[in-house]
Amino acid sequence: MDFLTLLQISDSSVRLAIPLLLACLAGLYSERAGIFDIGLEGKMLAAAFAAGAFAAVTGNVWVGLLAGIGASLILSAIHGVASITFRGNQLISGVAINMLAAGMTVLIAQRWFQQGGRTPSLTGDGRLNPITLPFADMFESIPLFGPTYKELISGHSVLVYLALALVPLTWWVLYRTRFGLRLRAVGENPASVDTAGVSVVRLRFTAVMICGVLCGVAGAYLATGLQAGFIKDMTAGRGFIALAALIFAKWRPWYALWACLLFGFLQAVAVRFQSIEIAGVVIPVQLMEALPFILTVIILAGFVGRAIPPRAGGEPYIKER
Amino acid sequence: MTKMPLWADAILVPLISLFLAAILSALVILGIGENPVEAFNLMVDGALKRSAGWGYTLYYTTNYIFTGLAVAVAFHARLFNIGGEGQAMIGGVGVALICLYIPWPHWTLAIFGASVGAALFGAAWAFIPAYLQAKRGSHVVITTIMFNYIAFSVLGYLLVEVLRPAGSMDPASATFPEATHLPNFHDMFAPEGSRMFRGAPANVTFFLSLAACVLVWLLIWRTKLGYDIRSFGKSETAAKYAGISPLRITVIAMLISGALAGMMSVNTTLGESERLILNSTEGAGFVGIAVALMGRNHPIGILMAALLFGFLNQGGAELALWTNIPRELIVVIQALVILLTGALDNMVRMPLERLFLSLRKKDTV
Numbered sequence: 145m146d147f148l149t150l151l152q153i154s155d156s157s158v159r160l161a162i163p164l165l166l167a168c169l170a171g172l173y174s175e176r177a178g179i180f181d182i183g184l185e186g187k188m189l190a191a192a193f194a195a196g197a198f199a200a201v202t203g204n205v206w207v208g209l210l211a212g213i214g215a216s217l218i219l220s221a222i223h224g225v226a227s228i229t230f231r232g233n234q235l236i237s238g239v240a241i242n243m244l245a246a247g248m249t250v251l252i253a254q255r256w257f258q259q260g261g262r263t264p265s266l267t268g269d270g271r272l273n274p275i276t277l278p279f280a281d282m283f284e285s286i287p288l289f290g291p292t293y294k295e296l297i298s299g300h301s302v303l304v305y306l307a308l309a310l311v312p313l314t315w316w317v318l319y320r321t322r323f324g325l326r327l328r329a330v331g332e333n334p335a336s337v338d339t340a341g342v343s344v345v346r347l348r349f350t351a352v353m354i355c356g357v358l359c360g361v362a363g364a365y366l367a368t369g370l371q372a373g374f375i376k377d378m379t380a381g382r383g384f385i386a387l388a389a390l391i392f393a394k395w396r397p398w399y400a401l402w403a404c405l406l407f408g409f410l411q412a413v414a415v416r417f418q419s420i421e422i423a424g425v426v427i428p429v430q431l432m433e434a435l436p437f438i439l440t441v442i443i444l445a446g447f448v449g450r451a452i453p454p455r456a457g458g459e460p461y462i463k464e465r
Numbered sequence: 466m467t468k469m470p471l472w473a474d475a476i477l478v479p480l481i482s483l484f485l486a487a488i489l490s491a492l493v494i495l496g497i498g499e500n501p502v503e504a505f506n507l508m509v510d511g512a513l514k515r516s517a518g519w520g521y522t523l524y525y526t527t528n529y530i531f532t533g534l535a536v537a538v539a540f541h542a543r544l545f546n547i548g549g550e551g552q553a554m555i556g557g558v559g560v561a562l563i564c565l566y567i568p569w570p571h572w573t574l575a576i577f578g579a580s581v582g583a584a585l586f587g588a589a590w591a592f593i594p595a596y597l598q599a600k601r602g603s604h605v606v607i608t609t610i611m612f613n614y615i616a617f618s619v620l621g622y623l624l625v626e627v628l629r630p631a632g633s634m635d636p637a638s639a640t641f642p643e644a645t646h647l648p649n650f651h652d653m654f655a656p657e658g659s660r661m662f663r664g665a666p667a668n669v670t671f672f673l674s675l676a677a678c679v680l681v682w683l684l685i686w687r688t689k690l691g692y693d694i695r696s697f698g699k700s701e702t703a704a705k706y707a708g709i710s711p712l713r714i715t716v717i718a719m720l721i722s723g724a725l726a727g728m729m730s731v732n733t734t735l736g737e738s739e740r741l742i743l744n745s746t747e748g749a750g751f752v753g754i755a756v757a758l759m760g761r762n763h764p765i766g767i768l769m770a771a772l773l774f775g776f777l778n779q780g781g782a783e784l785a786l787w788t789n790i791p792r793e794l795i796v797v798i799q800a801l802v803i804l805l806t807g808a809l810d811n812m813v814r815m816p817l818e819r820l821f822l823s824l825r826k827k828d829t830v
């Protein structure tokens with residue numbers, strides 16, 4: 145494997161890791177507040193469709209992004225009402241949201257564009273265009289650093305840099321602000337937060353809505369950045385890989401970044417090589433695809449460092465009467 | 466004191482939820498510019514007014530009975546098995562191996578062997594999540610989701626690299642021998658020369674699924690094991706004090722659940738496609754969740770709910786054939802049913818409970 149191939153794989157690892165990272169951070173806010181969210185997949189899918197559709201109709205990717213966030217927020221609101229207001233089962237609500245998104249996106253896409261459940265291909269300003277960082281061309285002649293800077297660091301769309309910036313931001317919000325302290329507390333012991341006079345319901349709704357916004361950005365990036373338009377079921381399990389990354393990272397932001405980069409790398413390798421041979425053993429592409437899930441099960445099993453979820457996760461809070 | 470009479474809890478609440486889901490679905494159909502009444506008539510025509518329509522409806526019903534029972538048995542132990550899809554896929558591998566490598570003389574023996582294979586493979590696929598939940602506290606929902614994806618990769622690998630006959634491009638196994646052909650409804654019920662049930666996939670496995678309903682009812686309500694499962698589901702601490710081992714019950718309940726989900730592949734793999742294909746489950750594992758919720762985890766309820774979803778699935782296929790409404794409408798309806806009967810259950814239940822309480826107060830005064 146030469147340097148250029150390595151660079152290209154790193155580059156596509158980053159690209160593929162970004163939607164995972166955004167969805168993973170989305171799940172982090174929600175689950176840290178004690179609301180399990182297995183509906184990341186559905187929210188991303190709905191956002192991808194809305195972003196693809198509105199960007200195609202208006203020719204403006206930013207309108208698409210807003211529409212994506214809006215679509216994802218609607219599903220978040222359903223999840224919030226079901227699991228916070230009516231104290232329903234958060235996992236069942238998540239399943240319903242995934243199915244709702246899978247069905248509704250195709251129904252609306254077919255009605256709107258008559259292209260068999262896809263949106264028209266995006267061109268020009270309908271897509272997220274890559275940003276070339278300054279000096280990319282100037283540095284190009286420098287060996288190793290030049291191409292790395294040009295291929296890997298420069299030349300991504302703005303959402304990529306945004307997603308990467310969200311990692312330290314999330315860390316700061318979670319561990320250095322009052323809101324973050326309360327958010328973590330409400331996921332561990334909501335009664336204590338309630339006793340302190342802070343509204344559990346409002347905190348949890350805020351967390352669920354932040355989750356909605358981030359899933360919206362993730363979906364919009366899928367449809368307008370990674371690909372040019374929405375196609376049926378385009379999330380292809382990314383929401384669950386993000387969930388796996390979240391567990392892998394034990395619900396911590398920096399680890400989430402590394403987990404998503406690892407899973408992005410696995411996807412990039414699976415896309416580029418159908419099967420690879422390492423030391424005479426052929427590794428089938430299916431193993432690469434399944435590896436994120438296998439690793440997560442191993443982590444969950446606690447054989448390599450135990451993953452303990454927020455203690456009040458999945459349980460509706462009932463105020464004492 | 467219960468807040469509601471039993472009949473209201475078992476029948477009224479699901480019916481109201483279903484009614485709400487129907488209204489919302491009608492609004493969705495209106496929203497995409499079609500007429501809900503016409504759509505409903507078309508679905509009834511296509512699924513219930515012709516024998517072939519019934520043949521498809523009952524074929525899907527068979528799948529949903531198995532996956533619905535699978536989810537319900539786990540629910541009784543308060544375990545949420547989302548892995549029906551993966552367990553059914555791996556169950557299909559069991560069916561294929563048994564039918565391809567053992568020369569069965571007659572279908573009666575083949576269906577027995579295939580059922581054992583499907584149940585064993587499905588149960589095995591549920592075992593690791595069950596064991597991890599019981600022993601290491603890893604959330605069974607998350608692990609079963611992960612196992613769905615792993616199952617898909619395993620199935621893909623087996624079909625592309627191992628089971629695919631030489632020279633074939635399809636990711637599918639070889640066709641099973643002629644002797645394993647299960648009699649379908651056309652073979653069984655159509656008089657000589659009649660077109661009744663022709664071309665429809667419903668087969669003898671339907672009766673196997675009815676038997677599974679009876680067996681699950683016996684298991685849950687008439688055996689000691691069923692009692693243990695239910696008490697474990699109601700209160701883990703109480704069950705522990707009563708000497709019920711959480712490890713044992715968690716693993717057994719999930720094994721039964723996985724076996725039932727795996728059994729679905731007898732219907733799809735042996736009964737219909739007669740070879741192992743990549744997408745034979747078609748989301749039935751997830752529909753099982755809706756079926757179990759709707760049917761209140763009781764075999765009779767599950768049978769009715771499975772019939773309803775079988776009808777919806779076949780009706781939806783007809784709609785996609787004759788109108789501009791894509792098949793995904795059915796997925797939306799399923800999602801609405803899961804949302805309303807599962808997650809938003811309290812939305813329907815709380816006002817009803819208040820209503821019954823106020824009625825009772827009036828009686829006592």
